[in-house]
Amino acid sequence: MHADRTNRTMMLLLALLLIAVGLGAGAASIGLYGTHTQHSLLMDNPTGHFIGAHGIWLWPVAAVAGLIIALLALRWLIALLFSTDRSGDLVIRSSSGAGHTTLANGALTDAVVEEIEGYRGVNTARARLIGDREDPELVVTAGLDENADFTALRQRIETEALTHARQALGNMALPTQLDLTLTTKRSARVT
Amino acid sequence: MRLINRVLAALLSLALIAVSLLLIIEVIVDRASHRTAVVNWHTAYHWAQRNTWAAGSIRVICGVLIFAGLVLLIAELKPARVSRFTAGPAESGASAIDTAYTRRGLAAAIRSAVTAVDGVRSSAVKVKRRKVRIAAIASAQDRAAARSLHDPIAEAARERLTALKLRRAPSVSVRVSPRSR
Numbered sequence: 001m002h003a004d005r006t007n008r009t010m011m012l013l014l015a016l017l018l019i020a021v022g023l024g025a026g027a028a029s030i031g032l033y034g035t036h037t038q039h040s041l042l043m044d045n046p047t048g049h050f051i052g053a054h055g056i057w058l059w060p061v062a063a064v065a066g067l068i069i070a071l072l073a074l075r076w077l078i079a080l081l082f083s084t085d086r087s088g089d090l091v092i093r094s095s096s097g098a099g100h101t102t103l104a105n106g107a108l109t110d111a112v113v114e115e116i117e118g119y120r121g122v123n124t125a126r127a128r129l130i131g132d133r134e135d136p137e138l139v140v141t142a143g144l145d146e147n148a149d150f151t152a153l154r155q156r157i158e159t160e161a162l163t164h165a166r167q168a169l170g171n172m173a174l175p176t177q178l179d180l181t182l183t184t185k186r187s188a189r190v191t
Numbered sequence: 192m193r194l195i196n197r198v199l200a201a202l203l204s205l206a207l208i209a210v211s212l213l214l215i216i217e218v219i220v221d222r223a224s225h226r227t228a229v230v231n232w233h234t235a236y237h238w239a240q241r242n243t244w245a246a247g248s249i250r251v252i253c254g255v256l257i258f259a260g261l262v263l264l265i266a267e268l269k270p271a272r273v274s275r276f277t278a279g280p281a282e283s284g285a286s287a288i289d290t291a292y293t294r295r296g297l298a299a300a301i302r303s304a305v306t307a308v309d310g311v312r313s314s315a316v317k318v319k320r321r322k323v324r325i326a327a328i329a330s331a332q333d334r335a336a337a338r339s340l341h342d343p344i345a346e347a348a349r350e351r352l353t354a355l356k357l358r359r360a361p362s363v364s365v366r367v368s369p370r371s372r
Contacts, residue, residue, distance in 0.1 A: 003200070004193055004196065004197070006200075007193075007196040007197060007199070007200035008196055008267060010200060010203065011196055011199060011200065011203075011263060011267050012264070012267050012268075014203065014260075014263060015260045015261075015263035015264035015267060016260070016264065017260070018256045018257070018259050018260030018263070019256070019257055019260035019261060019264065020260075021256055022252075022253045022254070022255075022256030022257035022260060023253075023257060025244070025249060025252070025253045025256075026250065026253035026254070026257065028244040029244045029245055029246075029249045029250050029253060030250075031245070037244060038243070038244050038245045039243050039244070039245055040243060040244065041239070041240055041241070041242065041243055042239040042240070042242055042243070042244065042249075043236075043239045043240050059218045059221070059222075060218060060222075062214060062218065063214060063215045063218040063219070066210075066211035066212070066214040066215050067211065067215055069207055069211045070207065070208045070211035070212055070215075072207075073203075073204040073205075073207035073208045073211070074204070074208055076200070076204045077201065077204040077205065077208070080197060080200055080201055080204065081201075141293075143296075144296075146299060146300065146303040147303075150300070150354060150355055151354060151355075151356060154278065154290060158288055158290065162288060173286065173287050174287065175287050175289075176287060176288045176289065177288075177289045177290075177291075178288055178289065178290040178291070179275065179290075179291055179292075179293050179296075180278075180290065180291070180292050180293070180296055181292065181293040181295060181296030181299070182295075182296045182299035182300050182303070183299075
């Protein structure tokens, strides 16, 4: 997460702005707008005259615009530094609607990791729940031993560990992403 | 690129906050006491009143702006390096599971298959969206012996790719060099 889409959009806008300003000023500098513009002073143009003539109200308006921009930039910075795509604790509603159970996010992911790491041929595993807590997605990464039977392990993870996680959540259609990678060493685990 | 974007975004947002606050402070102080507070913007104003658009410094600044903008634009529009290779549908029949091999995992799987071929001393594997490039070094110093490993290496890599049951297996290209010493 970390506002990645906003970051990319803002960087594209900044790139276009830099190019536009560079090309615009460059065109004036090499005389594409005429020799009069080319040899006129930087402030001697309609925009400069407008700012000079309306400075009484223009600068306070610019300050207010600056305040708005500063607040938006602060919000962006906070999203950058503190946002996460992880779901919070999950709410499992009973079929009768009489009550609900709250399942700690870590409880489910720890159980999935422990089960997968217990399979022969799996060196490491990681799991996290992302997205909305009402509609989460399970993301699992398993590091397989290079001598393991990848197909068999994939099938085992899918039919056992991931199915157990789905059963625990009462959602057999839980969107799940499984990333398989190869690792050479078993990670040291603290028990 | 995502990480670089995060760093650039943090710098840009901080710059926007700093410039906006400076603008607010300068406007307030100018209105209150007709003097500058933090930045002596009178100097910049007088510089702009002295220089024309044809000034060399303006051209340099324009060149720098265009170059920086183009670099940023190309970096942002460049397609991201593929990080996951989706596996084919599960035989287990489990639904809504998006299984894939990571790029590094795929490279390691192919490297281990290639290195297991008799006569291969070491190998380096680069995995791209549509192609796997294998650079292997033979145990033999003889060029002909090294060349003879080309097909077994390609076969081993293809077998490993088939075993992984990818939805779309990349093609394989092999380069074998003899051991130098």
